Each structure stands twice: as C-alpha cells, then as structure tokens.
Amino acid sequence: xxxxxxxxxxxxxxxxxxxxxxxxxxxxxxxxxxxxxxxxxxxxxxxxxxxxxxxxxxxxxxxxxxxxxxxxxxxxxxxxxxxxxxxxxxxxxxxxxxxxxxxxxxxxxxxxxxxxxxxxxxxxxxxxxxxxxxxxxxxxxxxxxxxxxxxxxxxxxxxxxxxxxxxxxxxxxxxxxxxxxxxxxxxxxxxxxxxxxxxxxxxxxxxxxxxxxxxxxxxxxxxxxxxxxxxxxxxxxxxxxxxxxxxxxxxxxxxxxxxxxxxxxxxxxxxxxxxxxxxxxxxxxxxxxxxxxxxxxxxxxxxxxxxxxxxxxxxxxxxxxxxxxxxxxxxxxxxxxxxxxxxxxxxxxxxxxxxxxxxxxxxxxxxxxxxxxxxxxxxxxxxxxxxxxxxxxxxxxxxxxxxxxxxxxxxxxxxxxxxxxxxxxxxxxxxxxxxxxxxxxxxxxxxxxxxxxxxxxxxxxxxxxxxxxxxxxxxxxxxxxxxxxxxxxxxxxxxxxxxxxxxxxxxxxxxxx
Numbered sequence: 001x002x003x004x005x006x007x008x009x010x011x012x013x014x015x016x017x018x019x020x021x022x023x024x025x026x027x028x029x030x031x032x033x034x035x036x037x038x039x040x041x042x043x044x045x046x047x048x049x050x051x052x053x054x055x056x057x058x059x060x061x062x063x064x065x066x067x068x069x070x071x072x073x074x075x076x077x078x079x080x081x082x083x084x085x086x087x088x089x090x091x092x093x094x095x096x097x098x099x100x101x102x103x104x105x106x107x108x109x110x111x112x113x114x115x116x117x118x119x120x121x122x123x124x125x126x127x128x129x130x131x132x133x134x135x136x137x138x139x140x141x142x143x144x145x146x147x148x149x150x151x152x153x154x155x156x157x158x159x160x161x162x163x164x165x166x167x168x169x170x171x172x173x174x175x176x177x178x179x180x181x182x183x184x185x186x187x188x189x190x191x192x193x194x195x196x197x198x199x200x201x202x203x204x205x206x207x208x209x210x211x212x213x214x215x216x217x218x219x220x221x222x223x224x225x226x227x228x229x230x231x232x233x234x235x236x237x238x239x240x241x242x243x244x245x246x247x248x249x250x251x252x253x254x255x256x257x258x259x260x261x262x263x264x265x266x267x268x269x270x271x272x273x274x275x276x277x278x279x280x281x282x283x284x285x286x287x288x289x290x291x292x293x294x295x296x297x298x299x300x301x302x303x304x305x306x307x308x309x310x311x312x313x314x315x316x317x318x319x320x321x322x323x324x325x326x327x328x329x330x331x332x333x334x335x336x337x338x339x340x341x342x343x344x345x346x347x348x349x350x351x352x353x354x355x356x357x358x359x360x361x362x363x364x365x366x367x368x369x370x371x372x373x374x375x376x377x378x379x380x381x382x383x384x385x386x387x388x389x390x391x392x393x394x395x396x397x398x399x400x401x402x403x404x405x406x407x408x409x410x411x412x413x414x415x416x417x418x419x420x421x422x423x424x425x426x427x428x429x430x431x432x433x434x435x436x437x438x439x440x441x442x443x444x445x446x447x448x449x450x451x452x453x454x455x456x457x458x459x460x461x462x463x464x465x466x467x468x469x470x471x472x473x474x475x476x477x478x479x480x481x482x483x484x485x486x487x488x489x490x491x492x493x494x495x496x497x498x499x500x501x502x503x504x505x506x507x508x509x510x511x512x513x
Contacts, residue, residue: 005101007120011128014174025131031098033127035085037119038100041164042087044482046078048496052109067107080478080498081442081451083161083339099123100164115485118168125167128174129157129183145331145341149323150182150241150250152333155340157183161375161443163481169246171263176223182242188249190240190259191225191233192217195309201274203281204305207318216307219316221247221259228262228313244336244376250321255304258317258395271312275418276397280306280317283396286414290369291393298360299325301394322379322392329384332392335440336375343386344444351457353380353388354441358458358471360391361436365467368405370431372398374439400431429470430477430495437471438478438498452501459502476500 008030015023045053046063055066058077065073075090089098097103101120104112146152159166169177178184194215202216210217217235225232240249240257247261260271284303291298301320308315322332333341343349357380361373371377371393381390403413404423422428437455445451462468475497483494 005099005120005123007101007117007124008127011124011174015128018175019178022128022131026127029127029130030123032085033123033130034099035088036126036158037123037164037166038090038098038103039082039085039087040162040166041100041104041119041482042075042090043078043080043082043162044164044480045073046075047080047478047498048480048483049494050109050483050486052107073107079448081438081445081448081501083443083446109486111486111488114488115165115482118165118170118485121170122165122168125169125172125177126158128177129159129167129181132178132181132184133157148250149321149332150243152331152337153241153243153250154182154185155337156244156334161336161339162439162478165481165485169263169265171227172223180221180223180242180246182244182246186242187238188240188242189222189236189238190249190257191220191222192235192237193220193225193229193233193309193314194218195314200307200309201277202305202307203277203279204284204303204318206305206307218307218309218314219257219259220314221249221261223263224259224261224313244334254321256301256319256321256394258319260313260315262313272308272315272317273312274308274310274315277306277308277315277317279416279418279420280396282414282416283399283420286401286416287369287393287396287399290364290367290411293367294360294363297356297390298364299390299392300396301325301392303396319394322394325390325392326381330389331382332379333382334376335378335380335444338375338380338444339446341386343382344446347450347453349386349388350445350450350454353444354454354458355462356380356388356391357436357441358455358462361432362462362465362467362471365428365432366405366465367409367411368402370400370402370428371435372431373436375443378436378440400428402428429467430493432467433471434477434479434495438476448499448501455502472500472502474500 015026045065052068053065054068057064062074062076063078071093073090073092075087089096092106101116104116104119179186180188194212194217197214197216200216206216220233237251239252242249246265248256248258250256262271280303287300288302291300301322304318306317326332338344361371364371377393377395379392380388383389400422401416401420402423406413442451445454459472478496478498480494480496
C-alpha cells in the first residue's frame with residue numbers, strides 16, 4: 001500500500017479545511033499524478049547527463065541504469081518526447097517505486113534533498129489541479145473552444161510537459177493555489193503599489209490609470225504582497241485572470257501584466273530584473289521590426305511599458321494581449337494548449353504546424369535572433385477550420401541576439417548588452433531547438449514517432465541553411481531540467497542531447513556525456 005508523502009498529506013489536511021468538497025477527488029487523482037511526475041523523472045534519468053549514472057542499457061523488457069554505487073535501476077524504455085504518463089513504477093534493485101519523491105530519496109544523490117521535496121509538492125499540486133477540473137463528457141472535452149484568451153490558458157492543467165517539478169509551487173498554501181492557479185479559474189485582485197516616479201526605472205509608456213500624480217502605481221501580485229513585500233495595498237485592480245505562468249495576468253478588457261513573484265515555480269524564481277526592464281522597450285521595437293521580415297507569418301506582442309522600483313521584487317511589465325492579432329473567425333492559442341484540442345491527433349495538421357513554426361524560427365535564427373519558443377511563449381493563430389496560419393510570440397526577456405548574424409544580413413544591430421547578446425552558434429541553436437523542437441513541437445506531438453513524422457514532412461521544403469543541417473543531422477538539445485535542479489551552484493542552463501527522431505534509429509541507448 002502507498003504511504004502518503006508529507007506533501008500529499010499536508011495538501012489533504014489543508015483541503016479538508018478550505019475546500020472539503022474536493023477531498024475525495026484529490027485522493028482519486030493522486031495515483032495518476034504520481035505516474036505523471038514519475039514519467040517526467042524517468043525521462044530525465046534516462047536521457048540527462050547525470051554524473052551518478054554510469055551506464056545505460058536497453059534490454060528486452062526496458063531500460064536499465066547502473067548507478068555509481070553499483071545499484072541498478074530498471075524501468076520501461078524511455079521516449080524523451082512522450083507526454084502521456086506511461087511510467088507507473090520503476091525498480092531499484094528488487095524494490096518497486098511508484099512515488100517519484102520516494103524514489104529520489106532512496107537514490108540518495110548529492111544535493112537531492114530539496115529536489116525530493118519539490119517532487120512531493122509537484123505530485124500533490126498536480127493532483128489538486130486535476131481535482132479542481134469541471135467534469136465533462138469525453139465526447140465534448142475538446143470540441144468547445146474558448147473565446148477569450150485567458151480561457152485557453154486555463155486549459156493547461158498539468159504544467160510543463162517534461163519537467164518533474166511541473167506543478168511544484170513551494171510557498172503556496174492550498175488556499176493560495178486555488179485562489180491564484182489558472183487551472184482553478186479564479187479572478188484575482190492585483191494590488192497597486194505607489195512609488196515616486198523619480199525613484200523608478202521606467203521604459204515605454206505607463207498608462208494614466210496606473211499613475212497618481214507624481215507616483216507610479218505598480219501592479220503587485222497578492223502572493224508577493226503578503227509573503228515578500230509584507231504589506232497590503234490600499235488600491236487594486238479586480239477581475240484579473242491568471243495565465244499559464246501564474247504571475248502573468250490578463251487585465252479586464254486590457255493588456256496582460258507580468259508581475260514579480262519571488263517564488264520558485266518549476267525551475268526559476270519569478271522576479272523581474274532591472275536588466276530586463278531596461279532593455280524591454282528596445283527589445284520590443286527591434287523584435288517588431290524583425291517580425292516584419294517574415295511576410296506576416298509572425299507577430300510579436302508589443303511591450304507597452306515596464307517599471308521597477310529598483311527591486312526585482314517590485315516590478316511589472318505591461319504587454320499587448322496576443323488576441324490583438326486574431327482576425328475575424330480566428331483564435332490565438334498558446335501552443336501548450338493545443339494538446340487539449342482534437343487537432344493534434346491529425347498527422348497532417350501536426351506537419352503543417354511544424355512547417356509553419358520551423359519556417360519562422362529558422363528564418364529568425366538565420367537573421368540573428370533565437371526565440372525561446374516553448375509552449376508558453378509561442379502561440380498559433382488558427383483559422384475558422386483550425387488550420388495554423390500565423391504565429392504570435394510573447395515575452396522577449398530570454399531570447400538571444402547575434403550581432404554578427406544581424407550584420408551579415410545588414411540588419412541594424414540594437415543597443416543591447418548582457419546575456420541576451422551572443423554570437424556563439426551552439427548557444428543560439430540550443431535556444432531555438434531546445435525550446436521549439438524538443439519543447440513546443442515535441443509537447444504538441446506527444447511522442448517520438450509523431451514528432452519524427454511531423455518533422456520529416458515539415459523540413460522537406462525548408463530553405464537549406466547550416467542551422468537546418470544541424471537540426472536534421474545532430475541530436476536535439478534540451479535543457480537538462482533535473483540536472484539543473486540538482487546543481488544549484490552551477491549557473492546558467494545545462495543541456496542534454498536527445499535522440500533525433502529524424503535519424504534512422506531515433507531511440508538508441510543514450511551515451512553518457
């Protein structure tokens with residue numbers, strides 16, 4: 001019998017107090033949540049360059065990993081692009097584990113204690129997220145398409161398709177998850193924090209309704225006000241709808257606002273640096289001009305204004321809603337939400353979407369910009385029949401810009417500094433291929449076979465570039481999300497090399513690197 005983890009028990013106890021009507025459904029969702037997180041963890045163990053895994057061997061009944069202490073870990077053959085939960089247990093020596101947190105605890109790896117807790121939180125929060133969904137008939141689940149942009153965001157219940165911490169929200173109580181998590185469909189009142197304008201870094205335009213004389217009114221997430229700033233706000237904006245990123249919300253009848261949220265969600269603490277505020281207007285204008293070179297296939301949501309009170313804990317960015325780029329009868333859908341529709345069951349549709357995404361992504365990469373085009377940042381414009389027509393991209397904070405490539409195409413080089421600027425070919429390709437191909441397209445396809453079929457069709461007619469050659473002939477880069485969580489002292493991204501489904505044997509035993 002499964003013994004509840006600490007996180008599972010804590011959520012159950014809190015739920016009994018704040019929403020007892022969900023308690024039974026929460027318990028019913030726990031086994032599926034464990035399998036979903038265990039599947040993500042097994043992907044990492046099978047494919048990331050974890051230093052305490054010394055050998056991997058595909059056998060007739062699955063995959064065996066040899067650990068540095070001599071123990072063996074056995075489970076099913078790992079599809080790095082699968083999104084369905086297919087791993088229900090793995091065996092460490094003779095003991096079977098269905099709980100990812102308990103497995104990680106038994107592995108006993110260095111600096112793993114915090115990650116064990118995150119896995120427990122991820123399972124418990126995922127079960128809570130699933131329990132909060134409104135039951136619908138299976139035949140109707142994907143046919144009723146949302147009308148408003150934030151309704152699409154609320155469809156993404158399970159979070160990141162490949163991160164074991166897909167729903168880890170440490171520091172959030174059950175009541176706060178229900179109040180702020182987009183999958184629970186809340187309305188949120190943002191605080192308005194007054195700061196003298198001459199004490200703020202401001203780029204772009206700040207609307208009159210967010211000013212009070214000589215003060216700027218900076219939107220503040222209520223969790224941030226309570227837990228970080230330790231003070232409530234006298235004024236606020238009601239009716240805001242949280243989007244997939246949780247700290248970004250759609251304002252009623254207006255733009256989207258990205259707020260500072262100094263909590264670790266999946267991998268990162270979600271504050272807003274002064275660096276990104278300072279560059280926001282320049283980046284927005286530059287990206288808008290570059291998108292004009294794609295013959296209408298790409299739109300960039302404009303950054304309207306960005307402000308910080310000289311603190312990453314008190315800052316906000318106002319952006320256009322992607323819905324601004326929908327024509328009559330069209331819908332703008334976050335790529336992460338495509339899996340909630342019937343579209344992705346069609347190989348022809350997947351191939352058409354992959355062709356559109358790669359056409360745009362590779363064109364911009366050749367020009368000198370690598371997009372962080374994962375399923376949250378990238379949106380697709382669908383016509384009335386559901387065909388993919390154009391792309392919309394939001395949040396420029398983590399793109400990469402190559403001055404050398406821009407100069408080669410006689411594109412004016414913007415005045416940018418810091419981590420965004422690089423001419424390193426590997427860095428540029430990792431940024432795009434890791435987010436778009438191993439992320440957005442893989443998550444939409446849902447398996448190596450479906451991804452491979454879509455890519456094979458999509459790349460046939462693409463213009464031949466050195467970047468396309470690398471995409472077709474080398475392993476696919478993907479962020480080593482678990483390695484990064486277990487290496488807190490190593491700054492920056494770390495990478496895994498995943499089997500390329502375009503190659504003849506797409507799923508060989510993954511060599512250690």
